[in-house]
Amino acid sequence: MTRSVKKKKKAVTADQEVLRQPLPIRQRQRLIDACITALHLYGPTGTTVARVVAIAKLSPGIVRFYFRSKAAMLVASLQFLATEFEDRVVTPVVALRGQPALALQRLVELYLDPEIASPRKVAVWYAFWGEASARQEYLAICGQKDANFAALVHDLVDRMIVSSGRRHLDSEAVALGLIGVLEMLWQGFAFEEEANIDRALARRRCMAYLRSVFPREFAALDEGAGAGRVIRGMHGDPLEEREKFFRGAxxxxxxxxxxxxxxxxxxxxxxxxxxxxxxxxxxxxxxxxxxxxxxxxxxxxxxxxxxxxxxxxxxxxxxxxxxxxxxxxxxxxxxxxxxxxxxxxxxxxxxxxxxxxxWPEPDLAGIGAASDYLPLPDAAGSPWPVEADWKIVMLQLLESRPPGATTSPWRRQFLRPNMLVEQRPGALSILQVLPAGAGRSRVQQFEYAAPAADPQALAGEERARSLMRVQLERELAIAASTQQGEADPDYEVDASVAPSPATAAFRRMLLDADY
Ligand code: FES
The missing domain is CATH 2.102.10.10 (Rieske [2Fe-2S] iron-sulphur domain)
Incomplete structure (x- = not known):
């Protein structure tokens, strides 16, 4: 194996990252964490330097070293929460903007995530809102954050209206509805113990709201429902999708x-x-x-x-x-x-x-030696045009069982985002699914075999290849038919059909901005 790219550095855990920080940064962060806890327990007025240092287990004089005053410490704590919200909610959702249904689903997940929406942190937001004396500071720091979040929700709803064709909807009203649902759920969290919060239920409520407005698009993304291989809610702008999934792959x-x-x-x-x-x-x-x-x-x-x-x-x-x-x-x-x-x-x-x-390098750990394999005479035939989105085709191929897989040892490896490597005794093939415009793709197949196979083995291999070709044609026809079926506005997914692990992993890849 030869590499012409740099090796990746070993991953560093969040805890290790914190320990690497200089002491002043760590101490300041410790005070901010303690201040957030104090704000949760006592509110802005009741939060005193004495209470903060007691929670932080630091000496009182140290506060002066990092903050000019108690007010500056409160503002720094709120600023920390605002930045965290931007980094952990807004930025990942913006990255998915080309796929608005996915982006809204991710927005709901992240907005209700326990790291962001813990009773402790949520209570701090409302504590600032509730105290008139603190309200001006809150607005100064967080007004922009709230405005950015509202603009993001509006943008995603606008995109949903365009992609769903439901142009009669009032995007302002739909966006306000979602922000309202999220706000109400946060208010509930602020007065609950973590153990009493049913986050899965909260997410289902939000998704039910979105599904009531965009039934087709969100039925396909229903959390916990099988949703099978239907991905009609996951189609985004083809250009943005190519940028995200193919440019760096x-x-x-x-x-x-x-x-x-x-x-x-x-x-x-x-x-x-x-x-x-x-x-x-x-x-x-x-x-x-x-x-x-x-x-x-x-x-x-x-x-x-x-x-x-x-x-x-x-x-x-x-x-x-x-x-x-x-x-x-x-x-x-x-x-x-x-x-x-x-x-x-x-x-x-x-x-x-x-x-x-x-993207990371392709993982071929599941594939055996194939360095001396030779291209078969028609190893790379003409690409197959398919009237189906590349994602539908990939899901169909991931679900299919190669012919002969039950009787001979096959290895199969999915290479993100769009390739399948299949190895059978003495031969290897690669399927590559490429987007070719909205709702269209092309599939390229490459075939290689071990050298010096005996005539009997060659004949067996030829039979296997012919069966594979027949099966591939069938799978591609099913993919095209699936896409046609997704256009039916009255079609509903059977939520009891659980996706296979391969399908679930592929859907996660589509959803996961970090792949
Ligand atoms: S020499 Fe290549 S386009 Fe002119």
């Missing part, structure tokens, strides 16, 4: 045995880009955008080939690039745009270095 581009010698190349169209993978004279595997730097048209149009004279020439006006991507000959312009390369088990993956949010 590793994508399969070929097998090392397809480019054994210097100048050998494979080319492939991905979600929004075309890739050209080349082996240079030193044996290094390089990947470039399959696009000339003069005009973004493809330098090569075949899946595989060889640059005989070690130069990548553009047929249009004759610009040439070396196998390292640098311009050669008389022109001294820019070189080819590069991709990052990750190689494992003989498989070559590429990723754009320009992605703002790079």
């Amino acid at each position: 590793w994508q399969f581009a070929g097998h090392e045995q397809e480019i054994p010698g210097s100048g050998d190349y494979v080319a492939l169209d991905l979600a929004d880009t075309r890739v050209l993978v080349v082996r240079d004279a030193a044996g290094t595997v390089r990947a470039f955008r399959n696009a000339c730097r003069s005009l973004p048209h493809a330098l090569v149009s075949t899946r595989r080939g060889r640059f005989a004279d070690a130069s990548i020439a553009c047929a249009l006006h004759g610009l040439s690039y070396g196998l390292d991507g640098r311009p050669v000959g008389s022109h001294e312009g820019a070189g080819l745009l590069q991709f990052e390369v990750y190689r494992s088990h003989g498989l070559i993956f590429v990723r754009s270095p320009a992605a703002a949010r790079p």
Whole structure:
């Protein structure tokens, strides 16, 4: 296995992160935590320096060191809560804005999360609201926070109205309704012990409100309900979705045995880009955008080939690039745009270095050795166009059982966000599902087999491949039919049908802004 990307650093836990902070920062935070507890117990008027230091188990003089006055300490505590709310609620929801149903569901979850909506913290918000003397300070610090939150809810509701086609709805009223439901639930939390709070019920109430306004979209996201493989509430803006799921993701581009010698190349169209993978004279595997730097048209149009004279020439006006991507000959312009390369088990993956949010490397732990596998004669046929969103296709493939999986040892690995690697005795195939516009996708299949298989094994392999092709056609037809069925406004999901673990994991990936 060869890597051309940096190794990830070991994760640091939140506690370790806190311990790494300098002592003054830790002490100040300890005082803020104690102040929040005091505000919860005694309110702003009853919160005194003596009570705060007693809770913090620090000496009274230390407050003066960090805060000018008691008022400054109260304001700092409220500011801390406002920043926490922004970081832990608003920012993750904004990241999902392209999928408004998912974003609203996440907003409900995060708004009611025990870390944010603990009785202790919620009580502090209301304590400031309740005291006229403190109200001006509250408004100064948190007015913007409240306004931002309301604007976010309005924006998501607007998007829901557009995507659901329910243009008769009053977005202002719907947004106020949701904010009101959330506020009422918070008020209830403020006067309860944590043990008495039923957060699952609170979430269900919010989702019931949203479902009463957007029944189709939120039926599919019903918490706790199976919701099967129906994801009609999870379709977002295709461009934002591509940015989120594909721009920084590793994508399969070929097998090392397809480019054994210097100048050998494979080319492939991905979600929004075309890739050209080349082996240079030193044996290094390089990947470039399959696009000339003069005009973004493809330098090569075949899946595989060889640059005989070690130069990548553009047929249009004759610009040439070396196998390292640098311009050669008389022109001294820019070189080819590069991709990052990750190689494992003989498989070559590429990723754009320009992605703002790079994905982790593909996990092939469940796949056995395949470095010497050779491409089968029609290893990468034409992509299959499918009249179904890429997510529907992925879910269908994840639910399917490969033919022969019951009688021979199969390994299957899902590579986020859109690939399946399947390994059977002596052979391996990769399915890659790519978005091709709203409600459309294309599926690319690549097949490789161990060298020197005997004739009997080859015949068996050919039978397996033919069965796989039949099954794939069937799965893609089901995906297209599922998408058609999702458009039926009166269709309802049977909530008793639980999704499989693979489907649940895929849905979580769609939901999880941090993948
Ligand atoms: S477009 Fe490639 S040389 Fe002009």
